[in-house]
Amino acid sequence: MTEIYSKEDEVAILDMIDKWVTNEVAPIAREFDQADKYPEQLVEQMKELGLFGATIGQEWGGLGLPASIYAKIVIRVASAWMAPGGIFNSHLIQASAIERCGTQAQKDKFLPLMATGEMRGGIALTEPNAGSDLQAITTTAKRDGDDYIINGAKTWITNSLNGNSLAVLVKTDTEIQPRYKGTSLFLVETKDADGNFLPGVEVIKMKKLGYRAIDTCEVVFTNFRVSAANLIGEEEGHGFLQAVGGLELGRINVAARGAGIAQGALDLAVRYAQERETFGKPICQHQAIQLKLGEMASKVEASRLLIEQAAAKYDAQERCDMEAGMAKYFASETGVFCANEAMRIFGGYSYSCEYEIERFYRDAMLMCIGEGTNEFQRMIIAKQLIERNKV
Numbered sequence: 001m002t003e004i005y006s007k008e009d010e011v012a013i014l015d016m017i018d019k020w021v022t023n024e025v026a027p028i029a030r031e032f033d034q035a036d037k038y039p040e041q042l043v044e045q046m047k048e049l050g051l052f053g054a055t056i057g058q059e060w061g062g063l064g065l066p067a068s069i070y071a072k073i074v075i076r077v078a079s080a081w082m083a084p085g086g087i088f089n090s091h092l093i094q095a096s097a098i099e100r101c102g103t104q105a106q107k108d109k110f111l112p113l114m115a116t117g118e119m120r121g122g123i124a125l126t127e128p129n130a131g132s133d134l135q136a137i138t139t140t141a142k143r144d145g146d147d148y149i150i151n152g153a154k155t156w157i158t159n160s161l162n163g164n165s166l167a168v169l170v171k172t173d174t175e176i177q178p179r180y181k182g183t184s185l186f187l188v189e190t191k192d193a194d195g196n197f198l199p200g201v202e203v204i205k206m207k208k209l210g211y212r213a214i215d216t217c218e219v220v221f222t223n224f225r226v227s228a229a230n231l232i233g234e235e236e237g238h239g240f241l242q243a244v245g246g247l248e249l250g251r252i253n254v255a256a257r258g259a260g261i262a263q264g265a266l267d268l269a270v271r272y273a274q275e276r277e278t279f280g281k282p283i284c285q286h287q288a289i290q291l292k293l294g295e296m297a298s299k300v301e302a303s304r305l306l307i308e309q310a311a312a313k314y315d316a317q318e319r320c321d322m323e324a325g326m327a328k329y330f331a332s333e334t335g336v337f338c339a340n341e342a343m344r345i346f347g348g349y350s351y352s353c354e355y356e357i358e359r360f361y362r363d364a365m366l367m368c369i370g371e372g373t374n375e376f377q378r379m380i381i382a383k384q385l386i387e388r389n390k391v
């Protein structure tokens with residue numbers, strides 16, 4: 001799937017992203033975050049930049065970017081404002097499920113629409129009583145002629161209000177053991193051509209600590225009809241593996257968002273530490289502040305290297321669950337660490353909504369939770385460590 005991009009191509013792409021982030025994303029971040037207002041104009045710009053097709057294969061009109069370049073894009077966006085990255089990240093996880101597991105007809109029908117952003121969405125896995133333990137979901141899809149009928153409630157679903165499609169994990173068999181064999185993944189088109197929700201789907205926006213401006217919602221399906229042709233792979237029983245099969249790329253993405261938050265917090269702190277004076281000198285000349293900056297900068301670089309390592313293995317189609325887990329764990333914790341340390345460097349002003357740093361502080365923690373919590377990442381790393389070093 002991945003086309004070869006030269007170093008010059010990479011520089012040109014990242015330069016274009018840098019300009020967009022500086023001119024369009026950073027200037028509106030504070031206002032839209034604080035008002036919890038959806039940044040429509042960024043969506044249009046993302047379409048023009050090709051971001052909705054960033055990792056979709058070129059045969060379907062996507063850019064077919066390797067994970068290594070894609071991760072660098074995500075770091076750049078998150079270093080200004082993490083939330084807009086979710087608009088194309090979750091969408092691309094949905095597209096990846098189709099690209100990896102869909103039938104040829106499903107790929108040919110949906111991927112070109114997803115690559116342009118005409119069809120946009122995310123993934124609906126989590127339920128009120130099933131997050132880490134996804135096999136415990138209770139949303140069902142029952143066959144009825146050429147359709148399936150979906151009933152159940154999903155929660156924390158990003159892009160579900162402003163997007164028009166979702167990859168929805170359901171149970172098509174509630175009895176079978178092991179439980180994952182009873183799961184299936186559907187591509188659900190939630191809206192009609194006029195942008196109105198179809199009968200049987202209700203979406204309720206949630207209020208969040210951070211990651212604001214982006215729609216994260218409860219999604220309730222009541223006798224919602226979906227064509228059997230939208231069952232990804234057109235065979236029941238593979239949903240769980242189809243959903244978690246894309247998690248390595250998802251983890252590299254979340255790692256990149258964590259590293260971006262860390263970089264952004266560091267940049268703000270480096271600047272503020274030179275501007276703020278106490279006891280007759282800039283605070284960057286106090287050793288206590290230097291220790292913070294030194295540790296933050298080292299962890300940011302270490303995160304970047306872990307992400308590069310995981311992305312290189314992913315692009316080479318090598319097994320990378322341990323590497324992606326390490327990158328996700330370390331970079332997301334670094335995001336939290338750097339945001340916290342930057343808050344201390346800003347002193348009382350860290351609490352002011354006039355400054356950007358409080359947003360980084362509110363946004364950072366999510367990266368430790370999404371795409372498999374960091375408790376799970378460390379367990380994955382340990383299991384792989386044992387498997388690769390058997391005595």
Ligand SMILES: Cc1cc2nc3c(=O)[nH]c(=O)nc-3n(C[C@H](O)[C@H](O)[C@H](O)COP(=O)(O)OP(=O)(O)OC[C@H]3O[C@@H](n4cnc5c(N)ncnc54)[C@H](O)[C@@H]3O)c2cc1C
Binds near residue numbers: 123369374
């Ligand atoms: C802002 C936001 C956006 C989100 N967007 C999406 C989305 O678009 N789509 C989607 O499907 N989901 C989404 N989620 C949900 C997210 O993926 C889940 O919150 C996450 O998977 C954790 O599930 P949970 O919240 O149910 O926690 P739980 O599974 O209840 O876990 C609670 C705690 O117990 C720990 N734990 C659980 N089981 C074990 C175990 N066996 N061993 C050790 N520790 C364990 C966990 O690590 C965690 O610390 C989003 C969440 C948020 C907050």
